[in-house]
Amino acid sequence: MNSFTDSATNFIDECVDGAARQRAWRRFELVGLPTTGDEVWRYAPLGDLAIEHFEVPRGPAASAETPLARELSERAERVVRLVDGFAVSLGEDKPGVTVSLAPGRESLSGEPLEDRYQNDAFALMNLALAPAAVVIRVAAATSLERPLVVLNESRASACFSRTQIIVERAAEVTVVEYFDGGDQALVVPLSEYLLEEGASLRLVTYQRLADSTWHVARTTGFLARDGRLTQAVVGLGAHYNRSRNDAELLGAGSANELRTTYLGSGDQVHDFRTRQYHVAPRTTSTLLSKGAVADRARSVYTGLIEIEKGAKRTDARQTNHNLLLSPRAHADSVPNLDIRENDVMCAHASSVGPLDELQRWYLESRGVSPDDAQRLLIQGFFYEMLAALPGEMAPLVERDVESVLATVIAGSS
Amino acid sequence: MSATLRIEDLHVTVGEKEVLKGLSLTMHAGEVHAIMGPNGSGKSTLAHALTGHPGYRVVDGSVSIDGVELLPLSATDRARAGLMLILQQPFEVPGVRPYDLLRAAGADPTSLRARMASEADRLDLKSELLDRFINVDLSGGERKRAEMVQLGVLRPPFAMLDEIDSGLDVDALELVARRLVDATREWNCGVLVVTHFRRLLTVLPPTTIHVVSDGRVVEVGGPELAEKLERDGYDVYRATSA
Numbered sequence: 058m059n060s061f062t063d064s065a066t067n068f069i070d071e072c073v074d075g076a077a078r079q080r081a082w083r084r085f086e087l088v089g090l091p092t093t094g095d096e097v098w099r100y101a102p103l104g105d106l107a108i109e110h111f112e113v114p115r116g117p118a119a120s121a122e123t124p125l126a127r128e129l130s131e132r133a134e135r136v137v138r139l140v141d142g143f144a145v146s147l148g149e150d151k152p153g154v155t156v157s158l159a160p161g162r163e164s165l166s167g168e169p170l171e172d173r174y175q176n177d178a179f180a181l182m183n184l185a186l187a188p189a190a191v192v193i194r195v196a197a198a199t200s201l202e203r204p205l206v207v208l209n210e211s212r213a214s215a216c217f218s219r220t221q222i223i224v225e226r227a228a229e230v231t232v233v234e235y236f237d238g239g240d241q242a243l244v245v246p247l248s249e250y251l252l253e254e255g256a257s258l259r260l261v262t263y264q265r266l267a268d269s270t271w272h273v274a275r276t277t278g279f280l281a282r283d284g285r286l287t288q289a290v291v292g293l294g295a296h297y298n299r300s301r302n303d304a305e306l307l308g309a310g311s312a313n314e315l316r317t318t319y320l321g322s323g324d325q326v327h328d329f330r331t332r333q334y335h336v337a338p339r340t341t342s343t344l345l346s347k348g349a350v351a352d353r354a355r356s357v358y359t360g361l362i363e364i365e366k367g368a369k370r371t372d373a374r375q376t377n378h379n380l381l382l383s384p385r386a387h388a389d390s391v392p393n394l395d396i397r398e399n400d401v402m403c404a405h406a407s408s409v410g411p412l413d414e415l416q417r418w419y420l421e422s423r424g425v426s427p428d429d430a431q432r433l434l435i436q437g438f439f440y441e442m443l444a445a446l447p448g449e450m451a452p453l454v455e456r457d458v459e460s461v462l463a464t465v466i467a468g469s470s
Numbered sequence: 471m472s473a474t475l476r477i478e479d480l481h482v483t484v485g486e487k488e489v490l491k492g493l494s495l496t497m498h499a500g501e502v503h504a505i506m507g508p509n510g511s512g513k514s515t516l517a518h519a520l521t522g523h524p525g526y527r528v529v530d531g532s533v534s535i536d537g538v539e540l541l542p543l544s545a546t547d548r549a550r551a552g553l554m555l556i557l558q559q560p561f562e563v564p565g566v567r568p569y570d571l572l573r574a575a576g577a578d579p580t581s582l583r584a585r586m587a588s589e590a591d592r593l594d595l596k597s598e599l600l601d602r603f604i605n606v607d608l609s610g611g612e613r614k615r616a617e618m619v620q621l622g623v624l625r626p627p628f629a630m631l632d633e634i635d636s637g638l639d640v641d642a643l644e645l646v647a648r649r650l651v652d653a654t655r656e657w658n659c660g661v662l663v664v665t666h667f668r669r670l671l672t673v674l675p676p677t678t679i680h681v682v683s684d685g686r687v688v689e690v691g692g693p694e695l696a697e698k699l700e701r702d703g704y705d706v707y708r709a710t711s712a
Contacts (some may be wrong), residue, residue: 310495394490416563419604423620424549424575433574437565437603 061215064113065186071115074160080417081171081184088178100328100357100389101297111215111243113186117143118212123237126208128453133206133233140210142218143188153199153228161190163433164249165221166305174247179273187217193232197225197253197435204231204261204447209246211238211266220248224256224284231259231447239270248276251282254308259287259445263454265461266294268325275301282308282337289442292319292327292348293461301330305339306368317346318438321386322353322465331360333375335368335401346377347438349384351465359391362405366397375405380412380435382466432466454466472499472569473536473552475628475660477641480531482512482519489515491685492531499627502650502656502674504665506696507682508704513664514558516583516682517632521555535628549575552627556617563604568616571604572623582623589622590615593645618646621653628660629653635670636674647673668696683707 069078088106091098111331118142130136135148137156164173174180193205209218216239224230236244244266252258258278266272272295278286292298304313319327327350333342342362350356362373378387390407391465412434420430439458443451475497482490489512497503505513519526520533522545535538542550563571570585573579590597594614605613614637621629631650635643647670653659663670671679671693679696679703681689688707689695 185493415561416566418522418524418545419561419563420566420571420574421545421572422523422549422555423624424546425571426546426574429542429574430546433566433570434563436570437563440564440567440603 058301059109060112061109064334068113068115069185069281077160077162078185080308080457081181082216084171084175084184085178085181085185088176088181090178094117094257097330097359100326100355101299102326102467105262105296108243110241112213113215114141114143114213114457117141117145120145120210121212121238122208122210123224125453125457126210126235126237129206129233129235129450130208132203132449134201135205137191137193137205138210138220139191139208141213142216145193147191153196153201153430154205155194155196157192158189159192160359161187161192161219161221165249177275179245180247183217183219183245186215187247190219190354191219193220193222195222195224195230196468197228197230199225199228199230201230204233204450206235209234209236210272211236211242211244214242214243216242218246220246221251222248222258223251224253224258226253227255229358231261231445232258233446233450234262236262236264236266236272237294239266239272241269242266242271244270244272244295246274248274250276250278252278252280252286252311254281255283256281257285257287260289261443261445262288262290264290264292264298265296265301268294268296268323269293271297273297273299276303278304280304280306280308280311280313283310284308284456285312287314288316289445290315290329291318291439291442291458292317294432294457295325297326297328299328299330303332303334304342305334305336306342307336309337310339311337312340313342315342315344318442319346319356320435320462320465321350322352323354323358324352325354327354329356329358333360333362334371335362335364335371335373338367338371340368341372342374344375347379349380349382349435349438350388351382353383353385355389357389357391358407359393360405361393361395362403363395364398364401364403368398371401371403373401373403377407379409381409413438428466434463435466472658473627473660474498475553476532476534477664478532480516480519480533481529482515483527483529484515484525485665488529489685493682493686495680495687497628497660497662497678499660500654501677502654502661502663504663504671504676504679504696505682506665506679506699508708511682512625512685513682514632515538517555517557517630517664520548520553521545521631546562549626554621554624554626555628556614556621556629556631558633558636560607560613560617564606566604567602568600568604568620575624577623585623586619593618594642595619611642612637614638614646615642618649622649626658626659627654628662630662630664632664633666633695634663635665635667643670643706644673652672668700671696681707
């Protein structure tokens with residue numbers, strides 16, 4: 058059966074920009090799917106990945122919006138809806154925000170996307186097969202009170218979405234990217250964020266796909282002088298959840314705060330990869346990754362802090378805490394440093410172990426049962442991540458997290 | 471018959487060091503007892519050991535409420551048996567809000583928001599501060615009052631407060647002290663305060679004062695003892711215990 062290759066070829070042939078897609082597809086075929094022999098893929102259950110079972114959709118399936126998606130939309134400044142990677146609505150025009158569809162062959166870094174992601178099989182797949190790039194542009198000095206929401210719904214067996222967000226000089230915006238759906242599907246989003254001078258982007262990615270789905274996501278932030286990217290990535294769903302989150306601190310004084318969190322159960326694998334690339338002086342990156350694995354689930358955290366010569370007075374910190382909720386669960390933590398400048402502050406810490414004993418005692422000493430104390434503290438990992446959400450949105454997502462956690466923790470204790 | 475908290479011959483070590491060396495004390499519901507004493511006498515150790523704080527090891531003795539022995543119990547069960555501790559420096563629990571803690575501790579969810587707001591009001595604490603994670607981004611005085619909100623909601627039969635007066639200004643101290651007086655009336659709460667200062671006890675008159683030195687109770691008396699301590703200090707006890 059060659060359903061994936063055949064459907065991909067047909068899809069590409071029908072596109073007006075078929076030639077460019079064809080190049081990306083050929084490059085994908087050349088690079089080939091990774092194997093667990095590749096160090097960066099060694100924890101992925103690639104043996105379970107039956108690529109030819111997926112079929113590239115030719116258009117969006119009927120939407121089946123969840124109550125959470127609807128509630129988030131009601132509280133948004135503007136809502137962009139994607140079903141199976143196809144934009145079904147770009148939302149209502151609002152001053153200071155434009156949303157458009159583009160062929161999107163250029164990276165926000167300025168180079169061709171195919172060059173930038175030339176060795177990343179899944180990114181190349183996205184370049185060949187994403188229906189279009191959704192380009193969100195926030196005009197200079199715009200400050201939006203409510204978040205922009207991008208709903209990514211997956212109904213077909215394969216879904217490729219591409220998003221590029223440009224926050225112009227001194228603009229401030231919060232964006233919520235929400236992923237749901239997926240039934241034994243392959244979901245491969247590719248996102249880029251450009252922060253111009255003094256711009257601020259708060260980004261919350263909430264992924265709760267079905268746990269039969271493969272999710273391979275990659276995001277890259279490009280930060281100009283004094284740009285500020287505050288990113289929270291929450292991973293609850295997917296059979297294999299891979300999330301690569303990079304930031305390039307290109308302008309002096311730029312700052313990246315990245316928080317990732319996950320909860321794994323059953324035989325889920327959560328695989329987080331980060332790269333904080335400091336190029337300019339006085340740049341800061343703060344990375345906190347926290348999560349828990351139950352049952353036979355496993356988690357991987359691999360983070361690289363890379364500091365170029367000349368990035369003086371860089372301050373880069375990386376912390377990873379993993380909690381094992383069952384004796385068969387497993388967590389790996391691999392922090393890496395690559396520093397080519399002397400005048401820097403750099404720290405990394407990682408741990409695999411139980412919950413903070415004193416916090417647990419505090420809750421128990423107020424009469425909370427040990428199970429509830431554990432649940433509250435794990436839930437707290439997620440609530441901390443969601444603190445970036447505005448007041449009226451946080452409770453909605455928290456309620457959703459709580460319902461997922463209650464099931465997992467009840468099953469594991 | 472009113473409930474009774476009984477501490478008998480309590481020995482506690484912290485690390486290798488024996489800090490409590492046979493401390494005894496008995497109090498009844500509705501009473502206010504104060505523990506006073508010099509720095510390092512073991513007052514805070516008593517507070518921690520009673521609620522099963524990790525790191526404090528009880529090597530001998532007994533603590534009971536109405537004959538129910540607390541020491542073999544978990545922290546959760548000690549709380550459920552009726553004892554609540556407010557620490558001198560309440561620490562932060564990021565990610566957990568007071569509402570979620572109180573709900574998990576058994577507070578009735580239908581009236582919980584209203585009760586928290588009303589308790590905050592009595593302590594002149596902005597109730598928005600209770601939407602933050604427990605004690606995160608609160609000042610020292612706000613933390614103490616936030617802890618008092620929990621006490622007012624949970625209504626424990628016995629409350630032990632370790633230097634509740636530190637970090638509070640005069641007005642806040644008076645509100646906290648009055649809230650404790652009301653607690654003794656509203657649900658007959660037995661209040662055990664550890665303090666260095668008489669000021670708290672002028673609003674919260676103690677039934678009994680226990681002077682602790684070198685891990686033991688060295689003198690027991692009424693409210694007049696606080697005046698004597700303020701006048702003469704603890705030197706006399708240090709001399710006898712050295």
